[in-house]
Amino acid sequence: MGIVEKIKEIEEEMARTQKNKATEYHLGTLKAKLAKYRAQLLEPAAKSGGGGTGFDVQKSGDARVALIGFPSVGKSTLLSKCTNTQSETAAYEFTTLTAIPGVIDYQGARIQLLDLPGIVEGASQGRGRGRQVVATAKTADLILIMMDATKSDEHRRLLEYELDAVGIRLNKEKPDVVFKRKTTGGITLNVTVRLTKTDEKTIRSILQSYKIHNCDVMIREDITTDEFIDVLIGTRKYMPCLYVYNKIDAISMEQLNKLARTEHSVVISCEMGLNLDYLIDRIWAELGLVKVYTKKRGVQPDLNDPICLRKGATVEGVCNGIHRSLATNFRYALVW
Ligand SMILES: Nc1nc2c(ncn2[C@@H]2O[C@H](COP(=O)(O)OP(=O)(O)OP(=O)(O)O)[C@@H](O)[C@H]2O)c(=O)[nH]1
Ligand SMILES: [K+]
């Protein structure tokens, strides 16, 4: 039996199993198994073929934003409208077959926008170019999940599932859990809060199924079993995401109102050029970049030429942004 079939079997068993106190332990073990198989599936050398590497596009600019969505939702139209790059657009599905980078110029900052092929259900298991698409998404600083506002919102759940399957956690913080492997001493489990969604027995059984017999675990948050497995696997990526609903020119005001009010969402029409500036403002805000200007003594700074850094950046980071030898010879900075 191949990995994909094994995964399917476990998922079916999980669906059959009622969720209650008595089955919590059993479900926990199934989840641990599932996570292991999924990890295998993503190994570049996985026998099922495909490989876990993304498209080979050079990162450039101050941040990378990836466009993920079903075919023909308007990803390429957005790229062509917001950047100087033209990506082929058409009414038929799978027009785009590779990654096409463009640059959004935002008040001197350069944001790389990546147009990607459309993905379909089963993408994470290698359908279409899905695996390559989601692997590329992992290299971004922000994900835009693009939706066709005229189509079912069910697509959103399917896309979330595909990203989740490759270890991308959207709009979530890393769980507050410290996990340290040791060579001896057994398992020390410290829980500083009351666990309502999992329990110590389940946690221990998961450690056992991963053959971890010596470690320190400190849990400081009311986590779920899944979140604990995420910590163990350690390769999870916690990424910000905006849900972009396109083609609002073709829906009613009532529908528009509803979509615009959902969390992390932006409504646009690429074709009519509606709300695109607002989308770029939101992208900027989600990326949490800060602009730093350098200035010579007695001269005004050049406000068209910022150095862009992540929020929380240090003076050392600024130095490294200018030249790699600057920090070593650095003496002091005046910061406004
Ligand atoms: N009504 C309407 N149609 C749009 C809008 N934006 C794009 N379209 C149309 O949607 C179709 C698909 O657009 P594309 O940009 O090729 O979509 P895509 O997501 O890149 O598609 P694939 O590359 O095939 O995955 C085209 O016929 C566009 O003209 C919009 O805002 N409103
Ligand atoms: K298309």
Ligand SMILES: [Mg+2]
């Ligand atoms: Mg396209």
